[in-house]
Amino acid sequence: MFNKELTILFLCFTIFSYSQTTSYFITPNKTEPNLSSTQDSHYISVNKTIKKNKLIIFIGGSYSRAGNYNIFCDYASNIGYDVISLSYPNGVATASLGSSTDSLVFNKYRQELSFGTPLSNDVSVDTFNSILNRISKLLAYLKTDSSSNWKQYLKADNSIDWSKIILAGHSQGSGHACYLSKNYEVDKVIMFSGPNDFSTNYNKPANWLSNIGKTRLSNQYTLLHLNDEIVPFGNQYQNNISLGLKSIKDTTFIDNLSTPFNNSNFLYTNIPAISNHNSTVGNNSKVKEAWSYILNTNSTNNLVTTYAKSEINLYPNPVNKTLVLKIENKLLKETIEIYNLLGQKKLEQKTNNESTINIDVNTLENGIYILKIGNSQTKFKIER
Numbered sequence: 001m002f003n004k005e006l007t008i009l010f011l012c013f014t015i016f017s018y019s020q021t022t023s024y025f026i027t028p029n030k031t032e033p034n035l036s037s038t039q040d041s042h043y044i045s046v047n048k049t050i051k052k053n054k055l056i057i058f059i060g061g062s063y064s065r066a067g068n069y070n071i072f073c074d075y076a077s078n079i080g081y082d083v084i085s086l087s088y089p090n091g092v093a094t095a096s097l098g099s100s101t102d103s104l105v106f107n108k109y110r111q112e113l114s115f116g117t118p119l120s121n122d123v124s125v126d127t128f129n130s131i132l133n134r135i136s137k138l139l140a141y142l143k144t145d146s147s148s149n150w151k152q153y154l155k156a157d158n159s160i161d162w163s164k165i166i167l168a169g170h171s172q173g174s175g176h177a178c179y180l181s182k183n184y185e186v187d188k189v190i191m192f193s194g195p196n197d198f199s200t201n202y203n204k205p206a207n208w209l210s211n212i213g214k215t216r217l218s219n220q221y222t223l224l225h226l227n228d229e230i231v232p233f234g235n236q237y238q239n240n241i242s243l244g245l246k247s248i249k250d251t252t253f254i255d256n257l258s259t260p261f262n263n264s265n266f267l268y269t270n271i272p273a274i275s276n277h278n279s280t281v282g283n284n285s286k287v288k289e290a291w292s293y294i295l296n297t298n299s300t301n302n303l304v305t306t307y308a309k310s311e312i313n314l315y316p317n318p319v320n321k322t323l324v325l326k327i328e329n330k331l332l333k334e335t336i337e338i339y340n341l342l343g344q345k346k347l348e349q350k351t352n353n354e355s356t357i358n359i360d361v362n363t364l365e366n367g368i369y370i371l372k373i374g375n376s377q378t379k380f381k382i383e384r
Contacts, residue, residue, distance in 0.1 A: 031141040043085035050080035061171030062093040098200040106197040106206035182213035192280040198235035205242035318383035
């Protein structure tokens with residue numbers, strides 16, 4: 001969510017923030033004539049001198065405009081990234097869905113906004129206006145600019161080359177970035193003040209957060225504010241735990257530390273700000289230090305979150321009573337955890353330095369579960 005009264009504060013920084021950075025706006029109807037000419041414009045920031053050959057796609061919070069995030073976008077562009085801040089339908093705040101009795105309300109909301117699948121009762125977004133289609137249309141339009149190498153972000157068939165994409169977002173947008181990264185193998189995910197998919201009705205994170213994704217957890221980062229006034233830090237904390245970030249490294253309070261912040265993926269601050277919720281994408285020097293750390297940390301080459309067969313073998317699947325794991329030596333000291341799709345931990349078991357482990361799942365109901373060990377996770381099914 002982006003406080004409307006802060007729009008002027010954010011836009012008071014010229015869109016040509018750095019001498020080697022060029023920033024400009026593109027209206028969505030230029031990329032696709034059938035999109036409305038009155039819609040908010042996409043914000044583009046490129047560096048003509050330094051080239052990392054990586055594209056950051058930034059997705060803003062509820063009610064925001066793409067240009068509101070020019071500080072972060074220009075900062076990233078200044079160090080060599082191509083950056084897009086996307087215009088998309090963002091008029092329904094994520095946190096407002098928390099009281100719903102529908103346990104899948106957040107799943108449906110994310111799916112419809114991301115891909116246009118008609119599932120949600122809270123938003124109405126067709127495939128044409130979806131986040132994915134807007135990204136695709138914008139890149140196809142930018143590809144025609146011969147002065148920049150935008151075509152590198154598209155494959156020969158004009159599909160997006162996700163391996164060169166960093167997905168970033170603020171508030172509602174942090175959840176969209178995370179949701180897309182579950183579906184595509186991206187270079188990195190950066191989440192500011194989110195994700196915020198927490199069910200106050202069930203007092204649990206949205207179940208999609210714990211689902212297996214295609215982007216490795218070690219390539220995902222979050223930056224929160226301890227006194228977030230829009231979404232309680234405690235809810236955001238539980239969401240990121242469900243996502244799995246705390247399994248990589250413990251949460252790190254950055255205010256009294258310097259980069260590399262314990263090499264943590266889970267950062268939080270308590271800097272004074274006009275809006276704590278928006279401070280994570282603001283102009284504070286400590287926040288920019290966190291940006292620098294995240295943006296300059298090399299991504300892990302292997303993006304897949306599930307174990308390779310050489311590391312873990314799980315059977316039978318589906319399972320009736322006893323699940324058997326075979327793992328390599330390097331995983332022997334890890335704790336095995338089993339969660340349901342609502343993010344509730346149902347079982348926990350130590351490996352006890354054994355390479356073959358039997359897990360009694362007889363007390364669990366039929367359904368799909370997620371087994372987590374170390375930094376990775378995989379699904380299995382109980383069927384009787």
